[in-house]
Amino acid sequence: MYEHQTAIRVRYAETDPMNVVYYGNYAQYFEVGRVESFRELGFSYKVIEEMGIMLPVVELNIKYLRPARYDDLITVKTQIKALPHDHRIVFDQEIFNEEGKLLTIGMVKLYFMDEKLGKRASMPALMHEKLSTYFS
Numbered sequence: 001m002y003e004h005q006t007a008i009r010v011r012y013a014e015t016d017p018m019n020v021v022y023y024g025n026y027a028q029y030f031e032v033g034r035v036e037s038f039r040e041l042g043f044s045y046k047v048i049e050e051m052g053i054m055l056p057v058v059e060l061n062i063k064y065l066r067p068a069r070y071d072d073l074i075t076v077k078t079q080i081k082a083l084p085h086d087h088r089i090v091f092d093q094e095i096f097n098e099e100g101k102l103l104t105i106g107m108v109k110l111y112f113m114d115e116k117l118g119k120r121a122s123m124p125a126l127m128h129e130k131l132s133t134y135f136s
Contacts, residue, residue, distance in 0.1 A: 020069055030106050053112050057110050064104055068097060072098065074103065097131070
């Protein structure tokens with residue numbers, strides 16, 4: 001299993017009039033977690049796109065347990081629990097506050113897509129090689 005953690009400070013603009021994070025912003029927090037996890041593996045979305053691969057989100061599930069508030073330092077935990085063997089990659093994600101309380105649970109599924117053909121593709125070989133070291 002692969003796991004990565006990213007810290008994010010909640011900005012004022014991300015909150016509603018009650019200083020609670022607006023629910024739609026959690027999808028952006030999850031994206032930051034995914035982007036930074038790829039970066040830790042030695043890839044960026046830019047590099048993946050230069051390989052001719054796009055990664056559209058095809059499914060997003062979020063369960064809200066507790067609110068995050070303005071100026072909270074939250075931690076986005078991103079996990080890949082299964083090594084992709086086809087065109088899908090699934091990220092299980094959780095958001096915690098500074099006290100370690102679980103705030104939000106999410107699952108995001110993306111497809112590897114060949115940019116030119118507009119069809120599903122396999123994970124790039126180099127990415128598969130790097131990620132496979134986390135799975136026995």
